Amino acid sequence: MASMSEISTRIVAQTETLSTFATLRFSGDRLEPESITAIIGTPPTRAYRKGETYRTGPSGQTAKGRTGVWYLSTQRAVTSQTLADHLDHLVNVISPRGGSDHVPALRDLIARDRLEADVSCFWYGTAGATPPDIPEGIRKAIERLGATIETDFDTD
Amino acid sequence: MPYRFGMARPRIIWSGSGNPTNAVATRLSVPRWRLRNALHEIKRRSKLGARDRITIYDDGTVRDANGEHVGNIYEDSRAD
Secondary structure, three states: OOOHHHHHHHHHHHHHEEEEEEEEEEEEOOOOHHHHHHHHOOOOOEEEOOOOEEEOOOOOOEEEOOOEEEEEEOOOOOOOOOHHHHHHHHHHHHOOOOOOOOHHHHHHHHHHOOOEEEEEEEEEEOOOOOOOOOOHHHHHHHHHOOOEEEEEEEEO | OOOOOOOOOOOEEEEEOOOOOHHHHHHHOOOHHHHHHHHHHHHHHOOOOOOOOEEEEOOOEEEEOOOOEEEEHHHHOOOO
16 A cells, blocks of 8 residues: 555646656667567557558558667556656566566567667656656666666656 | 648748757647657657757658658647
């Protein structure tokens, strides 16, 4: 059960946060999207091979992949206004609680196909709002994958 | 949106690296957080870095430094 302090922190985060989400991305010229999906068992938000044409949105406009990308965004999957909840969702994708750990297989694939893995954190708050912290446990779980963490924090 | 004969050709309202100004959000009639939100999603999906140069048009189209279409602010910003 959450403590009063944790609940208070979350309420402040919700009122000061206008938008937050996190993304997990694998990329590389040799990336085969199906290989990532087969390990993780979760479909990506968008994925394409190098040189492949992909749709950028509902209008049907297309772009050509400069490199291969497998990309999962929490923007629509997680409704919480707390960044940690979005990151927790991604950690649960790569290492499901109560399920098999996908990190060793992902690390093998990253090394074999010379891929890059990174996680981004987007947060936008009201004027004067304090940007969120990334919990240490989540940071370690992401780093265990060999992924870098990027932050994009801004306020009105 | 693709340009068609008879339609006004989209105009450039921002071209550069880094984060667009508040004027860009005003021109697109979206809150600044929605603009930043959409650009983050577009750059991540396109394997562009935060400092990579982009061009934004008044119909929401976003192109990379090579002029390639990479997304649209209206399609990539969460409406809720």
